[in-house]
Amino acid sequence: MFQLVKREGTGTELPMIGDKVLVHYVGRLLDGTQFDSSRHRENPFSFELGKGLLPVQARCEGSPIHEHCNCSSLCTGLVIKAWDIGVATMKVGELCQIICKPEYAYGSAGSPPKIPPNATLVFEAKESWEMNSAEKLEQSCIVKDKGTQYFKDGKYKQASVQYKKIVSWLEHESGLAEEDEKKAKALRLAAHLNLAMCFLKVKELTQALENCDKALELDQSNEKALFRRGEAFFNMNEFDKAKNDFQQVVQLYPTNKAAKSQVALCQTRIKEQHQKDKLIYANMFQKFAERDSKVRGGLSSKR
Structure with missing residues (x-):
């Protein structure tokens, strides 16, 4: 062939x-x-x-x-x-x-x-892959299920390929009937949330953040989007930003115990980071002081 x-x-x-x-x-x-x-x-x-x-x-x-x-x-x-x-x-x-x-x-x-x-x-x-709106909605449901199965099998990159198809098919789809518009929005939201989870699994944190932001554009108080963005920030050592997202989850969804635990963990990490920073600055100032002392001592001996 x-x-x-x-x-x-x-x-x-x-x-x-x-x-x-x-x-x-x-x-x-x-x-x-x-x-x-x-x-x-x-x-x-x-x-x-x-x-x-x-x-x-x-x-x-x-x-x-x-x-x-x-x-x-x-x-x-x-x-x-x-x-x-x-x-x-x-x-x-x-x-x-x-x-x-x-x-x-x-x-x-x-x-x-x-x-x-x-x-x-x-x-x-x-x-071709040229589909009308109804076909795009139908195929989006199919590939969403495929992506979920790939995710369950630990095949995160294959899963992300499926979820990306939903975004590419529906992101700019216009002129839909009201009911179809709701379906398309729900599918896009699910795709971005699932993409965020896939990228968290493979440590592609910037892309995880981007998909959380996209999900929040569709639903600004979405529990999963806020929590997963907090996870992405936490793994990037952006503990203050992570804490803010987890606190939003707690405020909006008071029964979310995982978010409460993450807030406490962020506070611990922030304190640890402050202690490290204080130690770094203390050592830095000590070195400056020792250097200045040596310089002054050298000048005195020359006199």
Whole structure:
């Protein structure tokens, strides 16, 4: 299999196993004969990445999968191997050419009548990811659940990739109906809160702070956002700022025992820091005094 990028996509994000991807494509034989095109149907081809090789019984009509065929009950949304491999490396908006040998396509059986046995195929594919508002909301719920599972498994970076998708899909979405607007806001808030937790886990504290701030823009008295921002400040040794956030949590949510404990811990750290500072300054002044004494002693001996 050979893959040639004809136009670079945008960003750095790549689809992950289980993601639903939308791809426009044109399929040709090596002699240039076109056997299929999603553009002629004016409908992008969609499938879940990583589902594996399409069974021989389910192959028909020359599509990477023909989702409307009646040839077998095995038509379940699986794709030829070349598509699972090729699309996994594509960025949003990327245009590429995928040349696949028979073992990555339809093998010795082919896909009569359009694709002969042992045929090498050429696909020109563009990853779309263009979704309407309803699809974005639906997919956001799906990737939120995926992110939660990754988080439970301790795969924090994979989880953050899922939550970032929600932000990118919904952050600038406008013109939503009132009910959908509420759903979008709730999903964005959850995404930022979960991103903050992921970044706390991997000690990327600046990004944790940024996501807490974003969450607080959506809900200025959010308990989790204030607490997690306090945690980020605490881990950055910004104990005064951390104490302020934890105190806000206590004021707004008096039953939050963890926040009360953190306030006390911050006070302890602040006192310890003051003691260290006093010791540093005391030693510094002592050294200055000793140096000045030596200088004065040297001058006296010269006289």
